[in-house]
Amino acid sequence: MPAAVILTTAPFESVSLLTFAQLPPAAFAVDRPDGRHLLLAEHGDSSQLWMLTDAPPTAPFAAVIPFDADLPQRIDATFQLWQRLIGSASPPDARLTRQQKRRLILMLRALDGWQAHASYREIAAVLLDPLVRNLSRREWLTSARRAQIIRLVRDAVRRMRGGYRDLLSGRKDRP
Known part of the structure; x- marks a missing residue:
């Protein structure tokens, strides 16, 4: 899932204002041994999430971005999710029309x-x-x-x- 945003519980007492409870309802979710995979879809926009832990809803979360060949796409997907969660305007979609x-x-x-x-x-x-x-x-x-x-x-x-x-x-x- 190269475009998936990988989420886990923040590793320290985070100043993050974002918690798992703030994630919008998933259009699709499946639990697997490696975590929970979600598809968020609103207003023609979709985000793939991969939650590594079963965290309490009030826990702040952090994004995990591996240094692999998909790094640029993961950073872009993480940034778009962050903008979506804080209510900021998203940049133009990079997908082809x-x-x-x-x-x-x-x-x-x-x-x-x-x-x-x-x-x-x-x-x-x-x-x-x-x-x-x-x-x-x-x-x-x-x-x-x-x-x-x-x-x-x-x-x-x-x-x-x-x-x-x-x-x-x-x-x-x-x-």
Whole structure:
């Protein structure tokens, strides 16, 4: 659960104002040998929690953030949970929108065509509009579909050459 916020009882008399009783009701909860796993869901926002201990509701809690490959995502999830609990405005969601996912899929498909040495016109005909095959050379050269497919291939090649790391790190650059 890389995006899960790991919670435990604070290891010392904490000045934390947050207690387990202040956690909102869970939309889903399951007890396992390693602790209690919760899913909080409100207003289209969700948080995964992993409670390591069975603490009294009045106990202050602390977040455990392992130094592993998921550290940046865990810090972000912990910060978002903290903001949610204190009533502060959350930063913009780092997840991809439906439109961004669709564009990434088009980019991958366009990249496949480009790597197979298909022309921009053929790629556009398959992915965007079959009618581009009927355009004259002049119409094709000034076509919005041509510009769109060139941008998709260009951006896909950029992602292939290392830009995919932005997606993996949670950065929400334009796909």
